[in-house]
Amino acid sequence: MKPKKRVTIYDIAKKLNLTASSVSRALNNSSHVNENTKQLILKTAAEMNYKPNSLASNLRKGKTQTIGVVVPRINQNFFANVISGIEEAIYQKGYNLIICQSNENHEKEVQCVNTLMNQHVDCIVISVSADGNDYSHLQNALDHNIQLIQFDRVAENLETLKVINDTEQASFEAVSHLIEQGYKRIALLEGPQVLGIFRQRRDGYLNALKTNNLPVDESLIIPNSWTKEQTTANVRALLSMPNPPDAIFASRDDFSALGVLEVANDMGVKVPEELGICGYSNEAFTQITSPSITTVDQHAVYIGQTVSNLYFHEAEAKGKEKESRNSPKTISIKPKLLIRGSTQRNK
Missing domain, CATH: 3.40.50.2300 (Response regulator)
Structure with missing residues (x-):
């Protein structure tokens, strides 16, 4: 079915044998149009199902x-x-x-x-x-x-x-919380360092370790993993280390944290007894996993x-x-x- 042509002020003007400028003034409630003519134009516009072109009008403004x-x-x-x-x-x-x-x-x-x-x-x-x-x-x-x-x-x-967000402070508080819970070897799953927010989250992580006199182990800092498969492989490698981490801060997002939880469950690592997990961004699923996932709400x-x-x-x-x-x-x-x-x- 052929779509109907959009009705314009020129169509109304042609039907009433008026100028397009007169129709335009009437539709814009101008005082320079005779009241009877204005009402006729408005009535005809409604009958013809005229819709004003708001984009064109706004562009003029x-x-x-x-x-x-x-x-x-x-x-x-x-x-x-x-x-x-x-x-x-x-x-x-x-x-x-x-x-x-x-x-x-x-x-x-x-x-x-x-x-x-x-x-x-x-x-x-x-x-x-x-x-x-x-x-x-x-x-x-x-x-x-x-x-x-x-x-x-x-x-x-x-x-x-x-x-x-004050993302560096949020990361500092997240890692400090892990330390308060008794975790000592805390791994970091980084986001892409080309973005400032992920560099700031790394800085918050490092500052929390320094403040609490914990050493920085570069082997526990894992560069960004884009895919679920990469995240799974990296977490499995972490948990298979001779001296594995006892907590992982998934600073990129909660999807990374969910990947950590899935690997831990698959490897029989108890959360939170043997492994603490903290994510970032407060995705809806973090409340319904077992256990629920600690995270950072960005408002x-x-x-x-x-x-x-x-x-x-x-x-x-x-x-x-x-x-x-x-x-x-x-x-x-x-x-x-x-x-x-x-x-x-x-x-």
Whole structure:
């Protein structure tokens, strides 16, 4: 079936033998149109099922009331909740949301940003992928006067608005908790060190060991494993060492922590008696595993709300002399350690 043609103001004007400008003024409730003519135009527009082209109208006003979001994975609880927080806040302001995912692929991230630019979004909100460190596509968005807000994973040298976590302190608290529970040989499953948040988590881990006078064993620091198979192999190798770790901090995410728990169960290693496990990001499944997994809650919904509020605050401040817009703002939100069964050896 052939789709119906979109009704335009020219179609209404042709039917009523009026000019398109007269129809446009009537539809915009202008006082420069005779009241009887205005009512006739409105009645005809409704009969013809006319729908205004909001995109074209907003473009004429210089804004589309649309925000674009680019995340590495939509199906991860953290990113899904950030998106939820953004949508909740912008909906109240009459804004729309376009969601893209990079799938941790740099080329796709570039494509996502270019697509959002072509859609003339007012703002791009992004958490960058771990694949690559060329951010010229983000600078290009800034050069086109598109507001850019980074969250969680950020290009540190790019001067934009940022909403981040104090991830180093969170890691310090997580490892300190493991030490308080009596764990002495704590392994670290790293995230990709090209991203600042994972370097900061490593720093928090190292600082906790130093503060508690525990030695740093480089053999217990495992570089990023992208796939479940790699994580499984690395954890199995750790637990097969002559002097294996008695705790593992899966600093990349909770999916890594889940992989640790699965390997421990398969090898007959008791959790938390023989092995403590701590993850990061508070995925929903961490509450229902056996035992439940200690993790770090990043307050994802609040991050999304903060991103939205930051955008609207900056938009309102634009042009006001009292507001200094030379120094991009960075808002840091403190995560919370959620202690659960996988680390509670000393109850």
